[in-house]
Amino acid sequence: MNPNLRQSMAWLHTWMGLLLGWLLFAMFATGTVSYFQDEITHWMQPEIDRRSDPARAAKGAIAYLHKVAPDARSWYIALPGPRGLTTQVYWQPGIDAPAQDRKDTQARLDAEGKPAALRETRGGSFLYRFHFDLYGVPVIWARYLVGIAAMAMLVAIISGVITHKKIFADFFLLRLGKGQRSWLDAHNVSAVLALPFHAMITFTGLVTLATLYMPFGIAANYARGADFYDAVNGPSAPAGRSGKAMPLPPIAPLIERASARWGGKPVGVVSIANPGDASATITLRRAAHAAIGTSGETVVYGLADAAPLGESKAKGAGLATQSVMVGLHAGRFADTALRWIYFLFGLTGTAMVGTGLVLWTVKRRQRLPDPARPHFGFWLVERLNIGAIVGVPAAIGAYFLANRLLPINLAERAEGEIHAFFLAWAGVLVWSLVRSPGKAWVETLGATGLLYLALPFVNALTTARGLPASLARGDWLFAGFDLTLCATGLCLAIGAFTLQARGESGKTGRAPARPSRPRKAVRGQ
Template sequence: MKDSLRQSMALLHTWSGLLLGWLLFAMFATGTAAYFQDEITRWMQPEVTGDAEPATAAEGAMRYLNSVAPDAKSWYISLPNSRSATTQVYWQPSGERPAKRVETSALLDRGGHAITSRETRGGFFLYRFHFDLHYMPVLWARYLVGVAAMFMLVAILSGVITHKKIFADFFMLRFGKGQRSWLDAHNVTAVLALPFHLMITFTGLVTLASMYMPWGIAANYAEQTAFSEAVFGRSAETVPSGRHAPLADLGPLVRNASARWNDERVGYISIANPNDAAALIEMSRAPEAAFGARGQTATFEGATGRAIGTHQATGSALATESVMIGLHTGRFAEWGLRWLYFLSGLGGTVMVGSGLVLWTVKRRARLSDPSCPHLGFRIVERLNIAAIAGLATGIAVYFLANRLLPLEMVDRAEREIDSLFLAWLGIGLWGILRPAGRAWTEALAIAGACFAAIPLVNAMTTSRGLLPSLLAGDWTFVAFDLVMLVLAAGFILAAVRSAQLRTKAKAGAKPRSANRRATSA
């Protein structure tokens, strides 16, 4: 019975991990990068310097919005946090939609002055890609990502059952042993952060649970709006009065809201009907300020600054969901814990990638003629090259494009994203056209070269290269360049190892061919 169960679990583990493994690899890789999305964005906007305090930034944003959109229907202000230096403002013009496109957003410094910075989506794109994908409807993407996450959860649980020596093998990492080495690498990265992998997979499903399983909401609330009001609060009536009244200063209100939340930061400000007697100001707690993701809100009268009330979602279910979303995103994490999140996510990425490669390594050993594998084997092998080396190259090219594309290019941020997918596609095609062994070596070497080029290109195109940043104590830029160099070294070493294994395989194949000829003679 035990053998039967383990064999069944082994089959389930293999195919649940393989069928959507390439998508899971991309989700893990980009999700891991997202733990430093603010730092990535800062690197991709080298024109931005300094830091800002929320109350000061709010006052500067108010001055700017009063100068460019005093009669807007609404304002929205995203304040800087402990890891970002800029204020982002958005506004909705009043009246009918204009016939031509007008600017409705800006990036500001701490004094409320617009920053002329290169257009980019920075680390935010990598964060959104890991659950929204790209070039496809968001709803479809999220359902596909949800199915992949369910497959991942099944693969983790079945893997624990089927590998009876998984914890013992964790202490027996062997190199240069072919299939055994790949299995050891898979086991080590799986066991080392097993609680993290279970947590991040399950909480990832929870973040979109209301979309995947809407029946609980439908059974308890007559309308979706009623559920939203229970979770996010219900704002007072915001119909404009038509009477002009300047807004109260935002700085004191930000400090007031922060004091209400035990000095936790304000993250977002939403203002309906600015400069109207019926204006309403709503402030939300910064996501980094607490463990749970569902933060408090504070509402003020716009003209007088009088506090109207606060709101926080209550109930055990909402509190549980809030904590799980907070665990998944890790926005509360300080530097040490954030690096642990990052390294655990990197381990998960290696776990998925090594599992995909292990599938081909195990089956290659069973082939009667390894030089002529069946179609299914060839498809998986080529998809592995595209998924692993292709995505890595694409991300490196994304960073390179940020430095190399003309600053005045139209839709520059989208062209950066396009460069990622074009590089990914190029490596995928390269893997199809070249022999598999050579394609692995060449694709890994290309990925390593692209990552190695990032610090060099950064130093050539900006004043914030590795050495100047080190001398200035700009640790965000220093850490980014060092991580790029570590990734470059890893991919180049993998390329060298791939070439050595290919040479060894050729040397071992020649004696076997000679033996077959001698036997036939």
């Protein structure tokens, strides 16, 4: 560490960004596309295109649950919103339920309240969960690792601001074809363009799991963690059945009353404890997209005259603040225009991490005794950069391609799509290990670009919702998805062509012909 503050911050910025940069790139990339996770799921399940209003969906879901799980301890119904077409239902089997009834305890229903005939897929949910749960890692350890990476990102942002004396002036400089200077300019521009967003999204990401990272207050005041959550949300376990049968009241009037109680905000979730019993309670929760705060209001109805038994408690300043911060991070409240802004700013964050990783190798290549034979640490970083920066987009593209090419009735089909995701990612990494960096950058970028450009054609050949048909019928979700795939493929192909035209990807990392003049102030990593 240098005694000079800005030199010390430069050192901190460099190493915080590098050591967890590959994980941060994957987190930023998958988190960014997850702002359209519902649209991704819809594209990956093209069989359904009919929308149902929430009241009708709730009525159909209750009729379905009466048939398949009449003796369940509880029912949970996630109603379709403006971005969803299906109703998701879950149920908790009764204590005495046979083992076979405990295997399949969820379903997705169409507008008629019948099981939707959809291809098996995790859709956008996989990318969303990977963003903070990773995959194949115990969830608790994955979230600790993601939290460490987010903390490192926050440190890198703060130290980067301190390091760059002329950070806003640098924003207006983007000099192409200048080697290290160009990469530093690209890093500065992508960082400053949405700096408040990057700081907000990183800090609020930590807040979403604050009770995991800082459980000490809960441990000091509650004997069990469950007691804390019961105090915040109300008792989670339903009371026992009375043994007296009683039918549920019509659900549509309750939904209307709850919505009116909340000033017109829609209901998003219906949960019913002890259905079919006199002790049953019906809990309605406000839809997540209806406000910034994610902790929605609730109202509980009993069966006697469908009278309200209670409602959510007023939140204190701490819980209200956390609810808003989590809502800002997830962006579920955002309309289409604001969601695109989230997406584009997320891309700048992804680019910021990616250009920072490349800049590390660019800056150090000129210091190597023999750039053609770098030491192992430099060699490894250069390959991991390709594996992350190209590997993640390739993995997402392969995930979409597998959705269209795998047989519809394939056993464990959803897992097959996920396997395609990781196989493509691993393939890019292996290719980067066996090829020279220059060739690996060009070849992997070019192949990934072709993959994305091919996806709209594969979609048109395997479904009735290709780009021409979608444009003709005004289906802007499918048309927009295909056009976005084309734009992504073109950007990747242009990147490959540019590197090829410049001779070697080493142009991403060769020293300039003349050493740059020493600078008094640190302006980069």
